[in-house]
Amino acid sequence: xxxxxxxxxxxxxxxxxxxxxxxxAACGAPAAPTAAPTAATPAPAKPTEAAKSAEPAKPTEAxxxxxxxxxxxxxxxxxxxxxxxxxxxxxxxxxxxxPRNDFMKWVKSTYEAENPNTTVELVFTAGSDPFLQRLYTExxxxxxxxxxxxxxxxxxxxxxxxxxxDLTPLMQSSKFGWDxxxxxxxxxxxxxxxxxxxxxxxxxxxxxxxxxMFEKAGVGYPKDDWTWNDFLQTAQKLNKPGEQxxxxxxxxxxxxxxxxxxxVWGNGGEIISDDRTKSxxxxxxxxxxxxxxxxxRNRYKLMPEQSDLxxxxxxxxxxxxxxxxxxLYSNVGGIGNWGTxxxxxxxxxxxxxxxxxxxxxxWNSQSGYYVANNTKYPDESFKVMQLIVxxxxxxxxxxxxxxxxxxxxxxxxxxxxxxxxxxxINLSVDVIDGGRAQPWSFKKAQEWYDAVIKELxxxxxxxxxxxxxxxxxxxxxxxxxxx
Amino acid sequence: xxxxxxxxxxxxxxxxxISPWIIGFVFLTLGxxxxxxxxxxxxxxxxxxxxxxxxxxxxxxxxxxxRFWRSLFNTLYYVAFHxxxxxxxxxxxxxxxxRKMIGQALYRTxxxxxxxxxxxxxxxxxxWIFNQNYGVLxxxxxxxxxxxxxxxxxxxxxxxSLILMSLFGFGPTMVIFLAxxxxxxxxxxxxxxVDGASWWARLTNVTLPMLSPTLLFAIVMGxxxxxxxFTQAFVMTGGGPADATLFYVLHLYNNxxxxxxxxxxxxxxxxxxxxxxxxxxxxLRLSRRWVYYESEAPA
Numbered sequence: 001x002x003x004x005x006x007x008x009x010x011x012x013x014x015x016x017x018x019x020x021x022x023x024x025a026a027c028g029a030p031a032a033p034t035a036a037p038t039a040a041t042p043a044p045a046k047p048t049e050a051a052k053s054a055e056p057a058k059p060t061e062a063x064x065x066x067x068x069x070x071x072x073x074x075x076x077x078x079x080x081x082x083x084x085x086x087x088x089x090x091x092x093x094x095x096x097x098x099p100r101n102d103f104m105k106w107v108k109s110t111y112e113a114e115n116p117n118t119t120v121e122l123v124f125t126a127g128s129d130p131f132l133q134r135l136y137t138e139x140x141x142x143x144x145x146x147x148x149x150x151x152x153x154x155x156x157x158x159x160x161x162x163x164x165x166d167l168t169p170l171m172q173s174s175k176f177g178w179d180x181x182x183x184x185x186x187x188x189x190x191x192x193x194x195x196x197x198x199x200x201x202x203x204x205x206x207x208x209x210x211x212x213m214f215e216k217a218g219v220g221y222p223k224d225d226w227t228w229n230d231f232l233q234t235a236q237k238l239n240k241p242g243e244q245x246x247x248x249x250x251x252x253x254x255x256x257x258x259x260x261x262x263x264v265w266g267n268g269g270e271i272i273s274d275d276r277t278k279s280x281x282x283x284x285x286x287x288x289x290x291x292x293x294x295x296x297r298n299r300y301k302l303m304p305e306q307s308d309l310x311x312x313x314x315x316x317x318x319x320x321x322x323x324x325x326x327x328l329y330s331n332v333g334g335i336g337n338w339g340t341x342x343x344x345x346x347x348x349x350x351x352x353x354x355x356x357x358x359x360x361x362x363w364n365s366q367s368g369y370y371v372a373n374n375t376k377y378p379d380e381s382f383k384v385m386q387l388i389v390x391x392x393x394x395x396x397x398x399x400x401x402x403x404x405x406x407x408x409x410x411x412x413x414x415x416x417x418x419x420x421x422x423x424x425i426n427l428s429v430d431v432i433d434g435g436r437a438q439p440w441s442f443k444k445a446q447e448w449y450d451a452v453i454k455e456l457x458x459x460x461x462x463x464x465x466x467x468x469x470x471x472x473x474x475x476x477x478x479x480x481x482x483x
Numbered sequence: 484x485x486x487x488x489x490x491x492x493x494x495x496x497x498x499x500x501i502s503p504w505i506i507g508f509v510f511l512t513l514g515x516x517x518x519x520x521x522x523x524x525x526x527x528x529x530x531x532x533x534x535x536x537x538x539x540x541x542x543x544x545x546x547x548x549x550r551f552w553r554s555l556f557n558t559l560y561y562v563a564f565h566x567x568x569x570x571x572x573x574x575x576x577x578x579x580x581x582r583k584m585i586g587q588a589l590y591r592t593x594x595x596x597x598x599x600x601x602x603x604x605x606x607x608x609x610x611w612i613f614n615q616n617y618g619v620l621x622x623x624x625x626x627x628x629x630x631x632x633x634x635x636x637x638x639x640x641x642x643x644s645l646i647l648m649s650l651f652g653f654g655p656t657m658v659i660f661l662a663x664x665x666x667x668x669x670x671x672x673x674x675x676x677v678d679g680a681s682w683w684a685r686l687t688n689v690t691l692p693m694l695s696p697t698l699l700f701a702i703v704m705g706x707x708x709x710x711x712x713f714t715q716a717f718v719m720t721g722g723g724p725a726d727a728t729l730f731y732v733l734h735l736y737n738n739x740x741x742x743x744x745x746x747x748x749x750x751x752x753x754x755x756x757x758x759x760x761x762x763x764x765x766x767l768r769l770s771r772r773w774v775y776y777e778s779e780a781p782a
Binding site (some may be wrong): 133136139140308310314315444446451453460483 | 529530547550606607611615617634636718724725726741742743744
């Protein structure tokens with residue numbers, strides 16, 4: 001008996017010792033968390049500050065003193081091999097497949113070839129939600145990769161929390177300026193006069209058209225100044241219930257800016273005040289535009305049901321790519337996929353119709369790259385960022401149709417992004433000058449969107465009139481903005 | 484003395500064997516539990532330091548967040564139909580499958596299969612079943628001359644759609660009832676037959692009373708599980724249209740991971756805990772009136 005007790009205890013001692021040793025070996029010394037400089041953090045800039053600092057068509061009002069420069073030359077190689085310490089810069093993105101993944105690999109191979117002492121480690125998480133979940137967790141745990149891509153609406157939640165490195169000094173010393181980029185909402189990158197990120201992807205809306213359907217219906221390519229009524233008449237000719245739909249656009253439960261703003265702004269309406277404190281859905285021009293958009297679905301029956309779309313997309317079926325939709329309202333991010341996947345019909349971009357007030361005002365938005373505030377290699381991380389968001393990287397991105405580049409010379413590159421197909425790719429950039437930034441780079445943006453969507457869904461489903469739904473959306477949106 | 488040392492050694496050995504579970508529970512369950520309680524009194528947006536704001540999150544919930552009340556109403560609506568519906572269908576299925584018949588095992592397997600299918604795959608399948616133009620349900624309705632229903636495209640029908648879908652997951656409850664039915668003594672049925680009791684009388688006077696503890700378990704667990712409904716709305720409707728399927732847990736998820744309002748989301752989580760606990764305690768209290776335990780029967 002005593003012998004059995006001793007052997008059990010000695011067994012336990014051995015097991016505990018092994019477990020403790022394994023735990024210590026696995027965990028290692030935790031990195032001391034860098035305190036977010038909350039005390040010194042600048043007070044969050046009011047949206048008016050950011051909006052004013054980047055009025056449309058005035059890129060020179062971007063924050064000084066960054067001078068105009070060309071960031072085209074390769075980053076200088078590190079000093080003689082063997083003499084500088086090895087550096088690893090981690091880059092986090094969700095570009096996990098296709099041309100986008102090819103671009104990330106190009107970044108790695110190009111930078112490492114030009115900087116032998118640096119390793120670029122690519123870190124991926126596929127999908128938008130899982131990517132954001134991981135990024136948020138890393139920001140909370142102060143373990144964000146050196147460089148990460150992010151949409152402005154997400155980045156603005158953390159800019160005043162010390163999550164990102166202030167790039168202003170680095171931009172000054174490298175003469176890398178805002179003048180090089182297409183304009184959008186600077187609040188996605190700038191807070192309190194400091195730059196925390198640089199633009200990468202640029203997005204504008206577009207209407208992709210099945211030109212083969214147009215030809216079969218005897219409908220010619222639309223003129224640039226075609227009107228809302230012309231659009232309706234064309235759609236009615238193209239609509240064949242049970243066979244094909246004339247028009248597909250997100251309407252129910254979708255981002256209200258992308259869904260409605262093209263109609264609303266063109267009609268002279270607004271959706272939110274410039275200082276983001278008041279919803280404007282109850283403006284008569286806004287209500288009129290919303291009614292017009294929902295009539296396309298509920299009165300003229302030109303669009304597939306939302307549940308049809310969700311069911312098809314849930315099993316990987318795209319109605320436009322499958323040749324079931326004549327006109328798809330989407331964004332230029334889809335151009336790469338359409339070019340690759342559409343084989344059975346001719347397609348092209350067509351202009352967005354002009355409103356009865358004679359205007360066409362479309363939204364634009366940007367995503368960007370941000371450097372972690374606790375990065376060990378700020379200079380190196382910024383250099384990698386310059387390759388990604390500088391002219392070389394942006395021209396590469398545009399040429400392989402990974403996305404529309406934010407860098408001006410790349411977006412207007414006739415041998416890159418603007419090279420057909422599609423024939424009218426120029427429409428992607430033609431809408432920029434008269435366009436406006438999506439109002440999404442403020443902290444309550446997503447909550448405001450959800451409150452507004454909930455009310456506008458009633459109009460989209462035909463359960464309430466646009467007037468009733470818009471008034472309710474204003475009240476619901478204001479509750480969020482003023483809370 | 485050696486006896487005390489031996490008992491101490493035995494106790495230590497026991498604790499050491501369960502220590503992996505205790506460590507996991509403390510660090511992965513109890514710890515976050517307590518931290519979230521503290522966070523519910525703060526404003527915290529993931530980065531930076533949580534800012535103490537006292538009861539303001541709870542005040543916002545009760546007075547300034549209409550979507551809190553909407554999500555609570557939607558969840559109660561779902562629970563009110565899902566739990567009784569599932570219990571009734573599972574009970575009926577278990578009574579049928581408790582008979583000796585050819586293919587009994589096959590039938591039991593078929594009825595149980597929907598419960599083991601992935602939630603996301605099931606949701607996508609049902610999106611096709613509910614499809615207005617091509618779905619099975621509307622095709623059947625057209626066959627009998629009824630108008631098609633805009634299942635997921637209507638604020639009126641979206642919730643009934645999700646409830647209908649959820650009823651097909653009665654498999655686990657059915658298995659629990661089958662196990663309970665095995666423990667009903669045969670002599671009671673024989674005695675009832677001798678007394679000339681009809682099948683309904685046998686059901687209401689023998690089966691249900693003897694099955695009442697199992698019923699209580701199924702109801703309590705069913706209420707707790709159905710309060711946590713999330714996947715169907717997240718995949719199929721996103722909480723829409725017009726918040727018609729915005730469940731409480733989805734509203735909590737949105738506040739935590741979309742709006743990054745961790746303090747408020749923690750307050751929602753603790754309020755949820757209190758509500759579900761209240762329902763559970765009420766059920767246990769009411770059970771004294773209708774649950775029959777054989778061990779309490781007079782000798």
